[in-house]
Amino acid sequence: MNRFAVAVIAVIAVLCPLVLADAALPGDLDGNGVIAREELASSVLGHLSGGTALPAASISDLRDAAWIYVHWGGTPRTITDSSGKSLTLTRPLRRIIVMNSETLETMRSLGVGKERIVAVDKYIAQKPEFFPEYAGYPSVGSIWAPDYEKMLSLRPDALFLYASVSRAECDEIERRVTASRPDLPVFRIDCYRPETYLEDAARVAEVFGKEEEGARLASFYTAALARVGSVAASAAPPEVYFETWNDYKTVARGSGYHDKVTMAGGANIFRDNPAEYPEIDPESIIARKPDVVIKLAGSGKYIFGGYSGENSTRFAEVRDTLAGRAGWGSIPAVRDGRVYVLHNAIVGGPQYLIGVTYMARWFHPDRAGELDPESLHRTYLQEFQGLDPGLADPTRFVYPAR
Amino acid sequence: MTNCYFPILVQTNYNHYYLLYHSQRTIHMKRGHLITGIVSFFLCAMLVQGAAAGIVERSIEPAEPTTSRVVLTLPAETVAGIVEVLPPGTEVSEVSLPPDQYRVEGTTLFLAVIGEREVSYLMHGPPDSAGAIRGTWTDYLSGEEGTVGVHGDGMQGAEVPPAVPLTAVTPKAGPPLPLLLAMAGVAFVGAARCRLRGREGQ
Numbered sequence: 001m002n003r004f005a006v007a008v009i010a011v012i013a014v015l016c017p018l019v020l021a022d023a024a025l026p027g028d029l030d031g032n033g034v035i036a037r038e039e040l041a042s043s044v045l046g047h048l049s050g051g052t053a054l055p056a057a058s059i060s061d062l063r064d065a066a067w068i069y070v071h072w073g074g075t076p077r078t079i080t081d082s083s084g085k086s087l088t089l090t091r092p093l094r095r096i097i098v099m100n101s102e103t104l105e106t107m108r109s110l111g112v113g114k115e116r117i118v119a120v121d122k123y124i125a126q127k128p129e130f131f132p133e134y135a136g137y138p139s140v141g142s143i144w145a146p147d148y149e150k151m152l153s154l155r156p157d158a159l160f161l162y163a164s165v166s167r168a169e170c171d172e173i174e175r176r177v178t179a180s181r182p183d184l185p186v187f188r189i190d191c192y193r194p195e196t197y198l199e200d201a202a203r204v205a206e207v208f209g210k211e212e213e214g215a216r217l218a219s220f221y222t223a224a225l226a227r228v229g230s231v232a233a234s235a236a237p238p239e240v241y242f243e244t245w246n247d248y249k250t251v252a253r254g255s256g257y258h259d260k261v262t263m264a265g266g267a268n269i270f271r272d273n274p275a276e277y278p279e280i281d282p283e284s285i286i287a288r289k290p291d292v293v294i295k296l297a298g299s300g301k302y303i304f305g306g307y308s309g310e311n312s313t314r315f316a317e318v319r320d321t322l323a324g325r326a327g328w329g330s331i332p333a334v335r336d337g338r339v340y341v342l343h344n345a346i347v348g349g350p351q352y353l354i355g356v357t358y359m360a361r362w363f364h365p366d367r368a369g370e371l372d373p374e375s376l377h378r379t380y381l382q383e384f385q386g387l388d389p390g391l392a393d394p395t396r397f398v399y400p401a402r
Numbered sequence: 403m404t405n406c407y408f409p410i411l412v413q414t415n416y417n418h419y420y421l422l423y424h425s426q427r428t429i430h431m432k433r434g435h436l437i438t439g440i441v442s443f444f445l446c447a448m449l450v451q452g453a454a455a456g457i458v459e460r461s462i463e464p465a466e467p468t469t470s471r472v473v474l475t476l477p478a479e480t481v482a483g484i485v486e487v488l489p490p491g492t493e494v495s496e497v498s499l500p501p502d503q504y505r506v507e508g509t510t511l512f513l514a515v516i517g518e519r520e521v522s523y524l525m526h527g528p529p530d531s532a533g534a535i536r537g538t539w540t541d542y543l544s545g546e547e548g549t550v551g552v553h554g555d556g557m558q559g560a561e562v563p564p565a566v567p568l569t570a571v572t573p574k575a576g577p578p579l580p581l582l583l584a585m586a587g588v589a590f591v592g593a594a595r596c597r598l599r600g601r602e603g604q
Contacts, residue, residue, distance in 0.1 A: 037516055040481065041503040044514035044542070048483040049505060059542075066481035066542035069516070 025076060025090045027057060027065025035065050035074035067092045071209025079206050082163035082196065083188040093185075093207060096158045097151060098124070099143055099173070102191035102349040103160050104131070106201050109217050109350070109384040110210040118154045129307035129391070130345075143169045152180055158207075163188035192349045194259050194356075197221070201350075217384065224353045224376055225263070228360045231367045232265025238291035238363050240266035241333070243322075245300035245344070249279050257296070260352055264359035266292065286327045292362055293333040295322055298344035305396045306345045315341045315399030338362065341399040346377065354380065358398050458484060458539040459551045462532045465524065470532040473522045474550065476515060481542045484521070484550065486511040489534040492527030 024031075029039045043057040043065055050056060057065070068074060071092070078088045098104045099121040107117075119138040120131075128135035138154065141147040143166050151159070159177060161170040174186045187207070191200045198218050205214025240261050242251050251257040252273035261268045269288040270280060295318060297305060302318065304311035319341050323334045333339055340362055347355025357373035377392035394401040463471040474484060488494065488509040497504045497511070498521055505512040513521055525532060537550030 038502050040516055041500075041514040044481070044483045044516075045503075045505050045512050048485050048512040048514075048540075049507065063542050063545065070481060070543060 025065075025068065026061040027068070029055075033075065035069050037069075040065055040069050040074075064091050067209070077206065079187075079203055081187045081203060082190050082200055085188065087185045087187065089185065089207070091157065092209070093158045095154070095156050096160060097140055097154065097156045098160045099140065099146075099170075100160055100162050100165075100189065100191065101127070101131075103189050103200075103204065104134075105350050105385070106191045106204050106217075107208070108386065110201070110205050110208065110213040112204075112208045112210065116208070118156055119150070127307070129309075130385075130387070132387075143173060146173050148176060148180075151177060156184065158185045158187060160187045160189060163190045165190065165192070192352075193256055194263060194352055197350060197352070220380070220384070221353055224357065227371060228264060228353075228357055231360050231364050231370055232263065234367055235265075235364055237262075237265050237267040239269050239288065240292045240294065240363070241269050241285055241288070241290035242294045242296070244277065244296045245298065245302040246279075248282055248285075249277060252276055252278055256352075257347070260347060260356050261294075261359065264356045264363055266359065266363045282325070283327075286331060290331060290333050291336070291338060293322060293331070293339040294359065294362075295319070295339070295341045296344055296347070297341050298348070305343050307391055307396070309393070309396045312396050315395075319399055343397040346397050351377075351380065354397075457541070457546065457548060457551075458482070458537070460535065460537060461552075462535075464529070464532075467529060468526055470525050470529075471522055472525050472532070472535065473520060474513070474537070475520050476518070479517045479519065480515070480544070481517075482515040482539055483542070484513040484515060484537060484539045486513070486523075486535055486537045486550070488525060489527065489531040492525050492531050495524045495526065497521070497523040 025033060025035060027035045027039055027043045029042060042055075043062050046056045047059065047062050068076075068091075076088050076090045078086055080086050094116055095118045096116055097119045098107070098117055101121070101124045104117075104120060104124055114133050114137070117134075117137075119140045120134050122139040122142050124131050124134050125137050125139045138150070139147075140151045140154075143161065159174075161173060163170075170188065174188070178184060178186060187203075189200050189203060191197060191204070193200075198221060201217055202211075202214050205211050205217075242257055242261050243249065244251065244257070250270045250273075251261075251268065252275060253268075253271050255276040258268050258271060258276075262271075269285075269290050270278060273280070296302070297315070297318065302314075304314040319339055322328070323339050328334045340358075342355055342358065345351065346358070354373055354377045357371050357376055361368040361371045361373065374392055374394050377394075377397075378389035381387040381392055382389040457477055459475050461473045461475070463473065465471045472486075474486075476482065488511065490509060492509055494506050494509075494511050497506075497513070499513060499515070499518065503514040503516065511523065515521060525535070535550075538547065539550055540547040
């Protein structure tokens with residue numbers, strides 16, 4: 001980092017706390033930590049009368065006080081993030097930076113608009129099909145190459161990072177940013193693990209006073225997963241080989257994908273491997289005779305389909321290549337035509353319920369009629385993401401599509 | 403040239419301008435026309451913005467020969483401030499809000515609305531003075547503000563749900579400013595095109 005950059009950071013570090021380190025509750029005239037109705041009324045009347053009879057509050061303080069009165073009951077809000085850290089907010093967040101696309105997607109599900117967001121990470125800005133409103137938006141780099149100068153210059157009032165993904169990198173970002181801005185709340189929230197997703201979403205809802213929207217989102221997930229659970233529990237689980245976008249790399253207990261296979265009513269043939277993402281001997285797949293094979297696409301050398309819909313014809317090609325692997329002709333999954341390709345966009349993040357529903361259909365074909373993942377996908381896009389439901393075209397996300 | 407759907411102004415010399423409004427289409431105009439166009443643009447924007455105001459409405463019910471009941475209605479629970487400026491010679495009484503939520507200074511009434519959907523007060527004065535009330539409102543949750551509109555013919559009470567305790571609200575938003583400006587811009591371009599056609603027809 002050159003001297004100029006260091007100087008810029010130093011100036012910002014000195015100035016920002018002066019502007020933003022206001023820990024007092026706006027509109028709390030008696031300083032007791034609560035904005036009472038009488039105090040809010042006094043602030044409004046002071047503002048309207050221009051301070052002739054009552055002290056005039058600034059419009060920004062008054063807006064914040066009104067928001068806190070309505071959404072937080074007039075008191076500061078303490079939120080515990082996914083890492084267990086408690087953060088107390090005395091102002092609504094209006095200038096946040098989000099470096100976690102799953103959290104941003106969840107914010108959108110909750111109706112948190114981009115007017116509260118000043119920057120995103122570069123990968124979010126590069127997904128114009130799914131995040132059209134953030135195409136060309138200010139980017140602060142990635143968690144592997146963050147642009148600290150830009151982050152601080154945007155005067156954020158909060159930063160959102162992963163809690164458990166790339167933990168070391170996110171820890172370092174938090175450490176360096178809070179060294180310059182000790183007052184800056186850094187929320188560590190995952191928003192991708194099925195077992196904690198609804199808790200994470202509830203935390204985000206609480207931050208933004210979107211509890212009603214959070215409850216609606218939770219109902220949607222709970223109902224969809226209950227349908228999957230009913231189908232999954234109806235029969236013995238088939239043996240499943242789940243391969244990531246790296247050939248012969250699978251998943252085991254402790255990984256999110258293993259949990260999703262189990263949730264869909266499948267039995268992961270490598271569940272007991274000591275590594276969460278083990279590379280396995282090709283012969284061991286044949287030996288374990290999986291009933292169903294699932295190949296994950298969307299990254300590595302398997303970038304096609306998804307929301308961009310690019311090169312979706314490669315789904316069939318990938319499936320044929322898998323079925324043609326040496327010795328695989330004897331695997332029940334190949335013999336019975338139960339080899340599937342699944343795009344990570346609908347199984348890796350908050351949309352896991354859609355991917356899990358597709359898998360449950362594949363695992364339990366006799367009850368497939370009870371599950372409609374395409375309709376679920378369309379509803380999610382339209383009602384929670386505000387996107388064109390036509391993007392849920394199954395030919396972009398799974399193969400065979402029907 | 404890339405497609406451009408917003409007007410772009412290009413000055414070619416002191417007195418001549420080109421308005422580029424779509425792809426390679428242009429409108430040539432003199433400075434006087436340009437000034438007229440710009441003034442029209444802002445007038446349109448102001449008119450459209452004015453039409454969007456009026457989320458808070460006032461209705462007036464005659465109570466006695468020299469007393470009127472003024473009712474202000476809000477479309478949703480919110481935190482708002484309302485200033486009512488009454489005509490000279492009038493007085494206010496029986497404001498429906500708690501005493502610490504309003505203030506009277508001469509003929510100006512300041513109201514702090516915290517969740518109420520309806521606020522009323524009595525105005526005492528000449529019978530024809532009620533129509534001269536002027537009011538403005540500010541919604542502190544949405545950031546919107548405007549003038550108080552008059553409900554119906556100004557003599558009927560508005561039918562609104564009773565006031566309820568304030569909970570989370572979703573204030574009704576007016577048309578966003580970019581949309582209003584875009585509409586005004588379309589009007590500006592349309593006017594410029596009409597002028598161009600008129601010139602071509604000469």
